[in-house]
Amino acid sequence: TARNSPLPCNDCRDMTVFFTADIKRGMKTKKHFLKTLKHVALGFIFCLPLAAKSEDAIKVDASNLYDEYKDNEVAADAKYKGKVVEVSGEIDHISSSFGKSSVTLGGMLGATCYFSKSEEGVLASLSKGQVITVRGTVDGKLMGVNLKNCHVTSPGNTAQSQNAASGSATQASSANGRIEITSEDLDNAYDGNAVKADATYKGKTIIVKGTVTKIAKDLFGKPYVELHGRSDFLGVQCYVASSAQSKLGDLAVGAEVRLKGRVKGKSMIVELDSCEFVLGSGNTEIGRAHV
Secondary structure, three states: OOOOOOOOOHHHHHHHHHHHHHHHHHOOOHHHHHHHHHHHHHHHHHHHHHHHHOOOOEEEEHHHHHHHHHHOHHHHHHHHOOOEEEEEEEEEEEEEEOOEEEEEEOOOOOEEEEEOHHHHHHHHOOOOOOEEEEEEEEEEEOOOEEEEEEEEEEOOOHHHHHHHHHHHHHOOEEEOOEEEEEHHHHHHHHHHOHHHHHHHHOOOEEEEEEEEEEEEEOOOOOEEEEEEOOOOOOEEEEEEOHHHHHHHHHOOOOEEEEEEEEEEEEOOOEEEEEEEEOOEOOEOOOOOEOO
16 A cells, blocks of 8 residues: 555655556456556656655765765775765865766865766856755765765755856857957856856857967877966967967967967866967957067
């Protein structure tokens, strides 16, 4: 009966009653019997995820979880690995790289929670510094503690997060359908919420304006220009299109330039490819540094 059913929710218990009655009817004919089996199978499909969600979760602070793993990883694995936890803490960063979206709580290492693509709308509304609670399964420690199959159960101050997340997009100007933004603002947008920044910029051709901090080649010999970001060591890396590489010889560190390219997203640094120099707005001479 529904009262004695071990299933975790009212809907599941109601379905149990339905199945029990259907089985009694279904035993009369082969056709009804096969129909009953189909209903039972559907019941398991819908009820098992609900049963998993109803599992009692271990509640833990993100910083404390990391400290337990740092002090004794063997003991922490025995206590947490493979188990569902609800971890709370302040958002240190929101990342989107290599096809995975994550939120790290409780410090630079702390607890990193990995989410499915279906959760990206929620992640885009969050902001750095916000205190949230995330439910997920502990997957052990790499650099920090990793959690998989995560979802946000307590989003904290939603109004604050939406304002903060949308703030980065307002820094970009749009003329004739073309996005133009400074390298500092683009870097800050990705630092604040990479999931939100990806939704706004990734895959789009934009114009980025900034101060040249480096002219170099990567390990594969591809030339790039790095523009100043939120610090002297972090910025925006623009891979230069073959048609524009002849201008690199005249370019100098310290020059103010405008580059048009397609946003690739961020791994360690924000990247654009197929970049070309854009003249205008005072950029009449490519490569001359302001002194």
